Amino acid sequence: MNKVPTPKRQSTNTDTFDQHESSVASYGKSFPRVFNKASGSYIYDVDGGAYLDFLAGAGSLNYGHNHPFLANTLASYITDGGIVHSLDLHTKAKQKFLNALHEIILEPRGLDYVAQFTGPTGTNAVEAALKLARRLKGRTTVVSFTNGFHGVSLGALAATGNYYHRSAAQMPLTGVIPMPYDGFMRDDMDTLAFFEQMVTDHSSGLDHPAAVILETVQGEGGLNTASMQWLRRLREICDRHDMVMIVDDIQAGCGRTGTYFSFEPADIKPDIITLSKSLSGFGLPMAIALIRRELDEWQPGEHNGTFRGHNYAFVTAAAAIEHFWSDDTFSKEVVRKAGLLNEKLTEIVAAIPGHGLRVKGRGMMQGLDCVDGKTASAVSQAAYRRGLIIETSGPDGEVVKCLCPLTIADEDLEKGLRIVHDSAAEVLGAKS
Numbered sequence: 001m002n003k004v005p006t007p008k009r010q011s012t013n014t015d016t017f018d019q020h021e022s023s024v025a026s027y028g029k030s031f032p033r034v035f036n037k038a039s040g041s042y043i044y045d046v047d048g049g050a051y052l053d054f055l056a057g058a059g060s061l062n063y064g065h066n067h068p069f070l071a072n073t074l075a076s077y078i079t080d081g082g083i084v085h086s087l088d089l090h091t092k093a094k095q096k097f098l099n100a101l102h103e104i105i106l107e108p109r110g111l112d113y114v115a116q117f118t119g120p121t122g123t124n125a126v127e128a129a130l131k132l133a134r135r136l137k138g139r140t141t142v143v144s145f146t147n148g149f150h151g152v153s154l155g156a157l158a159a160t161g162n163y164y165h166r167s168a169a170q171m172p173l174t175g176v177i178p179m180p181y182d183g184f185m186r187d188d189m190d191t192l193a194f195f196e197q198m199v200t201d202h203s204s205g206l207d208h209p210a211a212v213i214l215e216t217v218q219g220e221g222g223l224n225t226a227s228m229q230w231l232r233r234l235r236e237i238c239d240r241h242d243m244v245m246i247v248d249d250i251q252a253g254c255g256r257t258g259t260y261f262s263f264e265p266a267d268i269k270p271d272i273i274t275l276s277k278s279l280s281g282f283g284l285p286m287a288i289a290l291i292r293r294e295l296d297e298w299q300p301g302e303h304n305g306t307f308r309g310h311n312y313a314f315v316t317a318a319a320a321i322e323h324f325w326s327d328d329t330f331s332k333e334v335v336r337k338a339g340l341l342n343e344k345l346t347e348i349v350a351a352i353p354g355h356g357l358r359v360k361g362r363g364m365m366q367g368l369d370c371v372d373g374k375t376a377s378a379v380s381q382a383a384y385r386r387g388l389i390i391e392t393s394g395p396d397g398e399v400v401k402c403l404c405p406l407t408i409a410d411e412d413l414e415k416g417l418r419i420v421h422d423s424a425a426e427v428l429g430a431k432s
């Protein structure tokens, strides 16, 4: 009797992508399924298989997939014939966003900034910030920090540490000098004392920087955190030496660490702030550079871009700010869940001793340092087999990084971390 071949499940048939998509795509290789629907903290493949999503668009889905309030707001805007594309014309949707940003986010925090709409991706906002900083100071050099990630277009890539990304450019990546981030030397070396000495000594070889650019928690660089004191001192150094301070809050911002901006606990005011990923709240592309009002020396059109007027993104961004940030309920919830996340990760470290596991990060941006990339990747793959999507970060991909939606239910957070626990135990041959 002939054996009837079992048809391949649709969700695992990735032929289309294998044949027709450039090999540059990467997440699809780690999680080879065809996905179709999503809701909250879950995504579903075309056969209905459910996956808990701890990748969440690499931090672009802080409010989860398809948040009903945002979805409904957008749906009625579309049904009402709301304008979609508008270059940088004034639109009602943009007006609503600017007012919400000003009234709910900036003003209550004492932040007097104007918003520059850049092209809709993070790297576009970083390019704008770097260009403005250099233009303001009439100097070329920008200081970045070790393990920083700021995007992969050439200007932003020059400020990005990762060798794999840098070497793909095959171009001199100029105008940026890296300095050691807080804790980079793994001892109590005062990395800012080193930096300031480099700036002060006119024979150090470091040209006077126009600006510094940094993340307060390094998302792609392995969840290294800068202490609040380090951030305050960096602010002082920037003031003393006339340098623009750019905080790239593309991943750590929009509530990821518990406050809207990640630098709030340090009580500093950066000169320029870049935001993107979760800014639209709905996964729509959108990016801005927030510029301290007195530094906004741009001339009209000096920096531009066709897609600076994605009104669908403005609609959901305004709705997200109004819905989640009008009072401190949401922020307090994020802080509480971050405590739970830390507790569970700490439990995993305690339960699997002898492998050098440790907890890294801050807020809802924490993870498990597995010492090497091979182990972390095996943990991520073991988690995937158990129905959890979670990625790695760090110079060797050694950190399993939890970026679940901030809106996640406690039981799903615990379920996901149970999977991380079981996966780490499986990979390291420990009892879970």
Ligand SMILES: *Cc1c(COP(=O)(O)O)cnc(C)c1O
Pocket: 120, 121, 122, 123, 124, 126, 149, 150, 151, 152, 215, 219, 220, 248, 249, 250, 251, 252, 276, 277
């Ligand atoms: C993701 C990211 C970027 C780049 O954003 P893209 O939209 O991928 O260009 C820049 N900075 C940080 C901190 C990021 O996490």
